[in-house]
Amino acid sequence: MQSVxxxxxxxxxxxxxxxxxxxxxxxxxxxxxxxxxxxxxxxAFMIKGRVAPDQAEEIAxxxxxxxxxxxxxxxxxxxxxxxxxxxxARNRRIDVIRRETxxxxxxxxxxxxxxxxxxxxxxxxxxxxxRLVREALAELSDEQREIVRLSxxxxxxxxxxxxxxxxxLGTVKSRIRLAFGRLRTALGDTFSDELND
Numbered sequence: 001m002q003s004v005x006x007x008x009x010x011x012x013x014x015x016x017x018x019x020x021x022x023x024x025x026x027x028x029x030x031x032x033x034x035x036x037x038x039x040x041x042x043x044a045f046m047i048k049g050r051v052a053p054d055q056a057e058e059i060a061x062x063x064x065x066x067x068x069x070x071x072x073x074x075x076x077x078x079x080x081x082x083x084x085x086x087x088x089a090r091n092r093r094i095d096v097i098r099r100e101t102x103x104x105x106x107x108x109x110x111x112x113x114x115x116x117x118x119x120x121x122x123x124x125x126x127x128x129x130x131r132l133v134r135e136a137l138a139e140l141s142d143e144q145r146e147i148v149r150l151s152x153x154x155x156x157x158x159x160x161x162x163x164x165x166x167x168x169l170g171t172v173k174s175r176i177r178l179a180f181g182r183l184r185t186a187l188g189d190t191f192s193d194e195l196n197d
Contacts, residue, residue: 015081023071031071035064038082042089049093059096063089136186144179147172 010018010033021030039060046056066088074084105112137145150156150164158176162169 016076019067019071019074019081022068023074031068034067034081038067038085039064042085045086045089046093051093051096055096059089059092063092066092132187136183139186140179140182144175144182147175148179148183151176 010030013030013033015034015037018027018030018034021027022034042060042063043053043056046059047053051059063085067085070088074081078084079087137148140148146165147161150161151158156164158169158172162172165172
């Protein structure tokens with residue numbers, strides 16, 4: 001239901017009451033009165049914040065549209081009407097600044113190029129190496145396999161592994177040394193060199 005009150009009759013009504021009419025009844029006259037009170041102030045606030053006048057005008061209108069749409073979310077216990085409206089304006093200004101300072105993506109950036117197709121030989125070799133590593137890991141004891149997993153796949157330090165497994169640091173180091181010896185035997189020195197890189 002929309003009120004037919006003219007904005008001239010609303011000049012003495014408090015901002016909170018006007019916003020309440022907008023929220024409850026979609027009162028266009030009350031909104032018009034709020035618009036007259038705040039749109040110019042918002043524009044001045046934007047210009048003072050180094051926003052171009054034409055953009056400041058646009059932002060002021062967007063803010064007032066937000067006031068119309070979000071009127072029902074206003075909580076007088078949290079802030080006064082002016083504070084609430086200027087918070088919307090400040091947030092809108094931040095959005096504009098972020099949009100303007102974000103560089104346009106460069107289509108020539110290597111991140112946007114697809115990876116070159118992988119050499120079939122390299123793919124085959126990698127698959128074979130992965131198979132060999134899985135088989136070698138399966139041959140380790142459960143304790144050694146867990147420590148290798150925590151060290152190389154989870155990236156934990158020896159001290160962090162000792163703490164997590166509640167075992168002495170020397171035990172962790174010993175198990176890693178034994179696991180490496182078994183992996184080196186199963187996979188060869190080339191693999192060991194890759195691990196140490």
